[in-house]
Amino acid sequence: MKTSIIGYPRIGKLRELKFASEKYFRNEIAQSELFDTAKKLRTENLTEQKNSGLDFIPSNDFSFYDGMLDTAFLLNVVPDRYKNLGLSPLDEYFAAARGYQGEKGDVKALAMKKWFNTNYHYMVPEIDDNTVLKLSDNKPFELFTEALDNGVKTTPVIIGPYTFLELARYIGTKTKENFFGNITDAYIQIIGKFVTLGAEWLQLDEPCLVKDMSRENIEFFNSLYTKILENKNGLKIRLQTYFGDVRDCYKEICALDFDGIGLDFIEGKKTHELIEKNGFPCDKVLFAGVVNGKNIWRNNYEKTVELLKNLQNKSINTVINTSCSLLHIPYTLKNEVKLSDTYKKHFSYASEKLVELNEIKKIIETEDYCNLPEYTANIKLFSEERSGCNTNVKEKVNALSEKDFTRLPVFSEREKIQKEEFKLPLLPTTTIGSFPQTSDVRQTRASYKKANISETDYEKFMKSKIAECIELQENIGLDVLVHGEFERNDMVEYFGECLDGYIFTEKAWVQSYGTRCVKPPVVWGDISRAKPMTVKWSTYAQSLTEKPVKGMLTGPVTILNWSFPREDISLKESAYQIALAIREEVLDLEASGIKIIQIDEAALREKLPLRKCDWNKEYLDWAIKAFRLVHSGVKSETQIHTHMCYSEFADIIEDIDNMDADVITFEASRSDLTLLDVLKAKKFRTEVGPGVYDIHSPRIPTVEEIKSAINKMLSKVSYNKLWINPDCGLKTRGNEETVQSLKNLVKATKEIREENNL
Numbered sequence: 001m002k003t004s005i006i007g008y009p010r011i012g013k014l015r016e017l018k019f020a021s022e023k024y025f026r027n028e029i030a031q032s033e034l035f036d037t038a039k040k041l042r043t044e045n046l047t048e049q050k051n052s053g054l055d056f057i058p059s060n061d062f063s064f065y066d067g068m069l070d071t072a073f074l075l076n077v078v079p080d081r082y083k084n085l086g087l088s089p090l091d092e093y094f095a096a097a098r099g100y101q102g103e104k105g106d107v108k109a110l111a112m113k114k115w116f117n118t119n120y121h122y123m124v125p126e127i128d129d130n131t132v133l134k135l136s137d138n139k140p141f142e143l144f145t146e147a148l149d150n151g152v153k154t155t156p157v158i159i160g161p162y163t164f165l166e167l168a169r170y171i172g173t174k175t176k177e178n179f180f181g182n183i184t185d186a187y188i189q190i191i192g193k194f195v196t197l198g199a200e201w202l203q204l205d206e207p208c209l210v211k212d213m214s215r216e217n218i219e220f221f222n223s224l225y226t227k228i229l230e231n232k233n234g235l236k237i238r239l240q241t242y243f244g245d246v247r248d249c250y251k252e253i254c255a256l257d258f259d260g261i262g263l264d265f266i267e268g269k270k271t272h273e274l275i276e277k278n279g280f281p282c283d284k285v286l287f288a289g290v291v292n293g294k295n296i297w298r299n300n301y302e303k304t305v306e307l308l309k310n311l312q313n314k315s316i317n318t319v320i321n322t323s324c325s326l327l328h329i330p331y332t333l334k335n336e337v338k339l340s341d342t343y344k345k346h347f348s349y350a351s352e353k354l355v356e357l358n359e360i361k362k363i364i365e366t367e368d369y370c371n372l373p374e375y376t377a378n379i380k381l382f383s384e385e386r387s388g389c390n391t392n393v394k395e396k397v398n399a400l401s402e403k404d405f406t407r408l409p410v411f412s413e414r415e416k417i418q419k420e421e422f423k424l425p426l427l428p429t430t431t432i433g434s435f436p437q438t439s440d441v442r443q444t445r446a447s448y449k450k451a452n453i454s455e456t457d458y459e460k461f462m463k464s465k466i467a468e469c470i471e472l473q474e475n476i477g478l479d480v481l482v483h484g485e486f487e488r489n490d491m492v493e494y495f496g497e498c499l500d501g502y503i504f505t506e507k508a509w510v511q512s513y514g515t516r517c518v519k520p521p522v523v524w525g526d527i528s529r530a531k532p533m534t535v536k537w538s539t540y541a542q543s544l545t546e547k548p549v550k551g552m553l554t555g556p557v558t559i560l561n562w563s564f565p566r567e568d569i570s571l572k573e574s575a576y577q578i579a580l581a582i583r584e585e586v587l588d589l590e591a592s593g594i595k596i597i598q599i600d601e602a603a604l605r606e607k608l609p610l611r612k613c614d615w616n617k618e619y620l621d622w623a624i625k626a627f628r629l630v631h632s633g634v635k636s637e638t639q640i641h642t643h644m645c646y647s648e649f650a651d652i653i654e655d656i657d658n659m660d661a662d663v664i665t666f667e668a669s670r671s672d673l674t675l676l677d678v679l680k681a682k683k684f685r686t687e688v689g690p691g692v693y694d695i696h697s698p699r700i701p702t703v704e705e706i707k708s709a710i711n712k713m714l715s716k717v718s719y720n721k722l723w724i725n726p727d728c729g730l731k732t733r734g735n736e737e738t739v740q741s742l743k744n745l746v747k748a749t750k751e752i753r754e755e756n757n758l
């Protein structure tokens with residue numbers, strides 16, 4: 001059996017691509033230097049994969065920002081507003097990714113969305129009626145040739161036409177069907193070029209096949225590929241799916257002329273059953289995704305080997321594959337020098353997954369594999385009892401009952417009490433929590449971590465930042481203030497570091513979007529709170545002002561979704577454990593005089609199962625309850641806020657209302673406020689702050705722009721329920737643009753209040 005992966009991380013083991021790109025954005029290095037860094041990283045990846053014994057090595061999994069954006073440029077799906085700037089190709093690409101504000105113009109970035117159920121974000125291709133879809137870039141061919149020059153015939157990876165057209169946004173009158181001819185021509189041309197270059201395989205990623213598919217979807221998919229595969233000219237085509245199973249179209253894809261099909265055996269609950277029931281065509285290669293590409297635990301060889309033997313017994317031509325691209329896990333354990341081996345031996349990052357693939361291959365190919373040291377060591381690892389069990393926590397979770405999930409009095413009563421309590425102006429202004437994490441903040445945190453500065457000095461520094469931040473917000477004239485979150489490296493990692501049962505890593509960076517990365521903490525054992533985590537900072541901030549300061553916490557579902565979860569207990573159980581810990585913090589904040597507490601559930605929507613039939617039972621039933629558990633114990637006058645990013649929650653709007661928060665802020669600006677109609681139609685009762693400008697771009701919104709957003713909101717949401725805020729935290733922004741943007745926000749709000757006599 002051969003081995004394969006679907007894609008590899010590309011940001012660099014020490015985030016070299018991030019640092020080089022950010023230097024390039026600041027005009028500190030030339031394009032050529034950025035290109036050199038990128039090439040060096042690609043070569044390192046290639047060498048590592050080659051040396052590991054991997055048989056199918058991907059190319060074109062590299063990207064300067066995002067693979068979907070690359071595909072849009074490949075297919076000439078680039079809105080005129082970027083082309084008209086007259087920038088170099090690289091700068092035009094970055095303008096689409098990040099927006100551009102400079103001497104050549106002022107344009108917003110493309111929309112950004114969550115990539116399926118991951119914490120990775122892709123750029124949404126935008127198609128209008130003038131879009132001429134055609135092959136117009138060389139990157140996949142250049143990267144194939146580059147690898148070939150380094151002695152490796154790679155499998156180029158490109159997002160497939162179905163997924164591309166499904167995820168694109170159509171802003172004119174045309175729909176995906178209108179692009180059938182052009183997109184099939186483009187892919188046929190791509191195939192032609194790879195044939196000329198001597199490629200053997202082409203991998204087309206079609207993760208959209210794991211979502212619910214209608215008859216029309218299936219037919220559209222079928223006709224796209226019937227046409228493309230008629231023209232494959234001897235090139236072998238692998239249809240690669242991931243993040244679930246392909247139950248809606250399994251028979252159709254088996255009937256098409258693919259040479260290989262990649263299926264996910266980890267998240268694809270029905271993958272095995274599909275094969276059992278329908279068989280697998282003997283003229284195709286099955287790329288069996290048996291090594292988890294999303295989590296960092298070691299593979300259980302006993303189970304994997306059993307599965308692979310089963311496929312072998314069916315005479316299926318199988319390649320051992322990962323379940324998805326390794327983009328979603330860190331590079332290598334080699335850089336985890338502080339973490340004890342007790343933990344590390346259970347971990348496997350991207351580079352260790354390559355070793356695992358090779359070991360599994362060896363085991364499968366060995367008659368008497370039960371005595372292989374690789375196999376016996378793995379069996380031993382999985383038979384060991386793990387530390388981290390806390391029976392007290394387990395008992396608390398078991399004892400939970402309906403009343404623990406219910407806040408009283410009901411929303412409408414609380415709303416009245418709170419209006420009286422806070423006496424805020426109509427359209428209250430606030431921010432989402434974090435203020436710019438400038439380099440002095442990061443450096444001080446780094447020095448404290450390395451014990452180069454004392455705890456006293458660290459606290460002094462943080463308090464001075466908080467004081468500065470409070471003064472700034474008062475000067476700007478915001479109504480509800482925040483402390484700024486300067487003490488947090490990240491809204492999830494910080495809580496991971498504070499909570500018992502969690503472990504955290506040193507260099508385990510995973511790309512989240514563009515140059516931005518996260519270090520997800522690892523749920524190791526049962527979770528509990530050893531001591532207050534945020535009370536000191538929040539009460540200090542509140543002591544400096546008469547205005548209310550929001551206590552700032554991350555909710556249980558988000559903490560869990562942005563961690564590497566355990567695989568030995570259910571997500572529900574972990575979420576309830578975390579919820580109990582955060583609940584203690586909420587009650588401590590309240591007892592210390594904090595009157596408004598924001599509990600961010602930025603990632604609540606993210607892990608909504610990809611198939612609708614799984615939404616309630618598998619997720620919402622416990623996710624919403626976990627949130628309610630956190631705040632059900634507070635007084636009626638305590639105001640609970642929550643925040644969500646990239647809120648594509650039209651279809652779960654009732655569940656969001658059911659979280660029973662008093663106020664919710666969310667992202668709306670990048671998706672043109674489309675959610676407002678849904679809020680109106682569904683009579684959303686929670687007060688709302690749909691972000692009035694996009695914080696993911698350095699662009700400063702004008703007063704007029706913000707006013708027009710507010711007016712649009714006022715046409716759909718009652719002025720009694722509307723809050724005015726940016727659409728997410730400000731940590732990634734610089735000071736200057738932040739101050740200017742917030743000043744514009746307050747000015748716009750005041751003008752609107754006046755114009756409407758509010």
Ligand SMILES: Nc1nc2c(c(=O)[nH]1)N[C@@H](CNc1ccc(C(=O)N[C@@H](CCC(=O)N[C@@H](CCC(=O)N[C@@H](CCC(=O)O)C(=O)O)C(=O)O)C(=O)O)cc1)CN2
Pocket residue numbers: 119437439442443445446488489490491492493512513515516517518519562645731732
């Ligand atoms: N977990 C998570 N997921 C999320 C979000 C989020 O906030 N958190 N937001 C949404 C968008 N995603 C985002 C992801 C990352 C960042 C982000 O700003 N990341 C930072 C890193 C944040 C961090 O952990 N920083 C640490 C470590 C900083 C660091 O690099 N330190 C240097 C040394 C310090 C220096 O001299 O700068 C080092 O370790 O080498 C800290 O501040 O303490 C980055 O990539 O630049 C923002 C948004 C969705 N998903």
Ligand SMILES: [Zn+2]
Pocket residue numbers: 432602643644645727728729
């Ligand atoms: Zn957010």
